[in-house]
Amino acid sequence: MRRLDLWLVLAVLFIAAASFLAQSSTAQALERPTLAYRQMVWLLVAVGMMVVVGMLDYRVIARFWPPLYAGSLLVLAITLLVAPLRAGTRSWLVFGTFTVQPSEFARVVVLVALAAVAATHQQGLLSTRKSLELVALAAVPMGLVLLQPDLGVALSFLPALAAVFWLGGLRLRVWLLLAVVAVATSVLVFFALLKPYQKERILTFLEPERAPYTAGYQQRQAKIAVGSGGLTGKGLKSGTQSQLRFLPAQGTDFIFAVWAEETGFVGSLSLLFAYGLLLFRIFYAGLLARDRLGLLLCGGVGAVLGAQVLVNIGMNLGLAPTTGITLPLLSYGGSSTLATGLALGLVQSVWRLRFANL
């Protein structure tokens, strides 16, 4: 235990505390008092998972990537078949009062698989063949998630792949190939796969005055919440934007705006600092990792969480389009919180074993 990274634990605890306070505010606004306590339970479990996984050996976990990966695909496939339709997607498995979002966990498994496969290549740049293997590893579960359809979560797999490519190193011609494929895919996705409301969101982001009362409405309300918070905020549970429910999806996508409105620049900058600390410790663990696998794992986790933090907060501040990507640990949601705990556990394991000569 004492060999875990306490700075990282400290950052997690700060974010968890902020999450509880912000969720309490949201719970009051939505008149659902249990929400904050449920989130607190998830956070505690997530911290527990981080510690437990941290005590394991990441190399052993990585060795078991094929069955983990296969299991994930299976669960995603089952989800597609049995999940009820909610808010237009089949993303959640329902067990009585519990719901689980398998894609959140699948993302961690994919991350492990990518790191494990990329780590077998030890010298120089990644070969073209290896690169294609990695693309395939990420593409299959992403495809299953896209079928749900949950574009936001599917896209959130990409940072892991990108990180592994970046860290493993690619030949120029593969980078070029990937760029062409990426552009082609996004054009195809935009015109063929996106729902009109999703297109509208992207266009609205590019041109905010496009539709002030429809797609831009949520983001506008979020910006009003953040901006009206001022230097020191309106006080906990006193944000007018959240309490009067002008802020949409305030427990999940726009929880940052709740926090920013009620604690002001001081509070939101502190939270930003906590995320900065968290990400720094993740990358630091990667820098000190004893092997390529550890480094790639940390880089992958850092890239995934970092992308989530940047996109979600960017969205709350009007810098990124509304995508439905949650803010790790702060947003309400058991699956996302626990998956984050698992990912951080991997980092802790890398940190704990950084000097181990095994």
Added chain:
Amino acid sequence: MTYVRDDLRPVQRRLGVLLLLILLALGVLAARLWVLQVLQHPQWRKLAESNRLRRVPLEAPRGTVTDIHGEILLDNRPAFQLLIFPEEMKDLRETAEFLASIGIGPVAEVENRLRKAQRTSYLPSVIADNLTFAQVAAIAAHRAEHKELEVHPTTRRRVPLGPVVAHVVGQLGEVTPEQWAGNPRLRPGQLVGRSGLERAYQDILGGEQGNVVVVVDALGRQVSTLDEEKPVPGKPLTVTLDLSLQREAAAALGAQVGAVVALEPRSGAVRVLLSQPAFEPDLFAGHLEPKKWRELVSDPLHPLNNRALQALYPPGSTIKPLYAAAALASGVRTPSQWVTCTGAVTIYGHPYRCWLKGGHGPVALEEAIEVSCDTYFYYLARDAGIERLASWARLFGLGSPTGIELPGEVGGLVPDDAWSRRVRNQPWYAGETISVGIGQGPILVTPLQLAVAYAAFVNGGFLVTPHLVEGQGKPPRPVELPAEALAAARRGMERVVLGSRGTARRLRALPVGVAGKTGTAQVIRKKEGVTWRELPWEQRHHALFVGYGPVDNPVLVVAVVVEHGGDAASVAAPVAGRILAKALGVPSEVAAQLLVAEVSLPEATAAGGGEGP
């Protein structure tokens, strides 16, 4: 399986770059936070306030208007109106469709109103009023989807007498952007007086809107009230009208097109102001449907026009007493100077005919008024010339607005050489002077101007300012004609009723002495040997009568114009007679006989080509 220890340094370098990039991006987010929360804070705070705070106008009930006897001319009844908060509207089309589905109006029209509301900033606007209970219920049931809509209890104007007083009361209309921009007491969508008394006394009747600031949640539900400013109701107003006379005038005029004005001659207090055809004032009590509006505007009879002060008519023979008095005063005529009327006369080489084919024989001034001899006035006009005729008409206030409080009054036209050169770009044609001498040709007056001019004969020679509210208007000013001159014309007008050849002899049926002058204004040149009853309506002459009573101490002057009435004596004079009878306490059975009278010949037109070739 174990991993071979490899050289991690390049990978670590790339990891460091990634970390730097992420920290840099976090720095951008921090800068953005600084901008939003510190630099732009005031702006966002204002938006948050306008999100949750709503200023709901509390309409002030408008003032009640009563006549001199305390009878209600105009008051209020309860109603519901629909407000829109444009900032809340998500989809204009969708809102318009919803409103159309509950019967607020056609989609396109509702859309127009909504768009207009959007343009007038974040303040709420009135979209519809006079909602039915079913509409109120439908809006309440959909308030979650339509938080931009709010039903608001209010009041609506009620005009018990309806069309009879429509023009005096006037209309309400939505305040124009120019109006509310310049007046902090007005708000977009608010109704203000557009015409009539509603406009003239907007400041008194309108009161002051109040408002209440409420906190609402995102569903538009009112959470609490912050601050309330009570409306100040409009003040009541008493007008000089006598609604019993107004009703009598409407009844006497029946379905005829025209106008009636009755004044108290000494003060200029208006007792009757009627214009027909009229409209249902309730149409204008709220927001008028464009279809109804188009109907009213395109009606060839122009029901929206207040003929009493906005319509121009040739005065015809009703101008004769004015010229007569002025001619005496200026020495152009003496009381006993006579002219022999043979039924036709040639002046400047053109024939002019008197309305009486056989001629009146020798007539002097008073008799010329009694029989309305055209020949006498042809010569008088020739001897006076157009400049003097014009100045005489102006002495009695013709040619310029009387100054009544009601908006939209027109000034009429008193032609002279300067006018001809300015407007027609040609010098005055002397032959026209002869026509103007009998109130034909380009001279044009309003019924109200005629009433004011006649009041001067019976109030000691003063030009009064007609008014609807006691104490309004400029003080009377003297006409500057000697009393004997006015008295002579007055004697002529008494003979119109009492004389053996008087043109309004039928008014003798009244037990009180009344006097006045008939007038028939030519619309088109009449064909020889065709009686007016044989002509199509729109070609018949206008029938005029201006009179007063009782003769020794007149308390009321009445001017009547019946458009295309054909004959003044049988159509216009009885209307005036019935109003005078009512005002002077004559039993209604006696007065009612007046309209039963047979039709007589048309008189006082330049019958059969009076204006020359």
